[in-house]
Amino acid sequence: MPARRTAVLTLTAGALLAGAASVSSAASVPLSTIRIAGNVLPSLSQLPSVAAPAHQPMTVGVALAHPHAAAEEALAAALTTPGSPQQGKFLTMDQLVARFGVPHSRSSHVVAQLRTAGLTVSQPDAFGDYVAATGTVAQVERAFHVTERLYTLPNGTRFLANTSGPLVTTADDVTTVVGLNTLQHYTLPSGHSKIAQDICAGSTCTGDTTPQDLWSVYEQPARRTGQGVSMAVIGEGNPKNLPGYLAKQEAAYRLPRTSLTVKCVQGSCGTDTSGDGEWQIDTQASAGMAPGNSGETLYFAKSILDGDLNNSFVAWARDPKGPKLASASLGECEASPANGVFTGPLGATNGNTSSGPAALIAFGNGEQAAVDPVLRTAVLLGKTLFASTGDTGSSCPLLYLPAIGAGNGLANQVLPEQNYPAVSAHAVAVGGTVLYTNDNGSSAGSSYRPGQKPATRAAEYAWTFGGGGASLYTPAPSWQQHLSGNTQPCLTAPTSTCRGVPDVAAQSGDVLTNGYSVVGANGFTSGGGTSLSSPLWMGMWARVQGAAGHNLGFAAPLLYRAAGTPSGYAASFTDVTTGANGLHVASSGWDYTTGLGTPRIAGLIRTLLHHA
8 A cells, every 4th residue: 555645745857856856957847746754763853863974875665556456456366266267377477567567657767766866776677666776875865855864772773764754756656665774674583503402202302303304294295396396585695605505404314406596686695694594494494395396596685674675575576487486584573554554543643753662663664565566466476475474472573672672583572563574465474383203203413314214293382482463454365364263353444354374384493492404504503483484384385386287376375275174174284282472372273373283295285186
């Protein structure tokens, strides 16, 4: 939905994005402009600040409204509705652009004005709904007629932020501008530790699982290994170390080699390797679950800041020859009504002037408004994003409460909002479990021994810090509306049930006693958190897709369809009924801790495809 705007102003065409050109060179025809009112962080006046360095680099993104959003939603539903004439008829990129694309005049106008301000602009894809640009603070100020200040939080964190909403042209129908502050960014789930020790008490063993352990526990058929299916990872930084880590893990567990293709979505992936621990989990977990895969593509940005990382989502969603499946093991709090993105009873809440605790939950970036339409088009192209629900239990990773702990980090952070993009109706939200097996499995960190007895589940329960709960603002999609366990009404529409997460779950481990065996800079280590659960599910769904022999499209409605009958549910899922994640306790059937449960892949294939 479009962001809330202030009163209309009138400027000449040359000053379309205010200050982008001198009035002397402007055309004589005046164009109306507006400010995006919710695009400012709240309570900035309470923080000390100084003038922002004029030459400090910034990355911004301008999101343009889709002209036929309602028709997109209708088609997205029809593509996975049995009996629909459109079922399974996913669009090509050319068809998507022809039916729903943003008029070229709008995107090209934004491009031209950003360049006039001195910014370096990446040519948007053919759909034209997202324009990315880089430049200096001074150029960003000139482009959007804003003032940037350098603020300091009580914990010492310093960040840039705009003091007023960006000024944009009415006719361009801009929904939001991201990247105007450097505080808001995605966070990585933090469940990563040294290798967990194998300790057995009777038939229950702690320690790290291996690929073969999970093939057995999650009942993955030996003949269906994801043949011909490629996968993607949404991430950031320099991936130079990842191929070597993956090769060592695959060699230890006698897995086929997986080829990694790197797409640096901003021309360069930069130099950051601090996220290696996350990306090694993503690649090794997904490839381990689908050893017959046809390769993985890494869509990597330069940083995890919203303005940078958005380019990874756009690049994957719009890549006409890229993988249909992707995993995003990262997230940030879902959009609040205070940012002006939402309408309804709370739509008038002004996050720019409020103070106190209410202001701390407000957002000034409209990230969800920029990315969610992109994910919707991915669904139309027959793609699925698996997204981790986070490691903060029934809350989301707050950015503005240093006393509690900023970002993700194995702590329930009070605010009962959910992680985005997991909470999107255009993603599969994956929660976490602690999984203990018997002692039959292969030993983590040692070579796999063919012929050894398969591991079996000894216990599996909802992880204490596994993300899950109800969105406060995003309505439940049609495929969730029948769930008896999903009862939270939306604050923005009290008569509507809101989106519940997770949809499904898989092993996350608990950091200390349980995880998944991966290889990093220091050899074998324990991978965990819902950042493990999401790529595990992507790999397991690759097996389902490979068994089908054709693209199944967006997975979420299919998962709920499989669980729609008692026999289908019993065949396709293991119901996790113990454990809790803060506000929510595991129960029979779908719940806010593990969703539908953990998979039984062979049964899921039979239920959906009617063959093993």
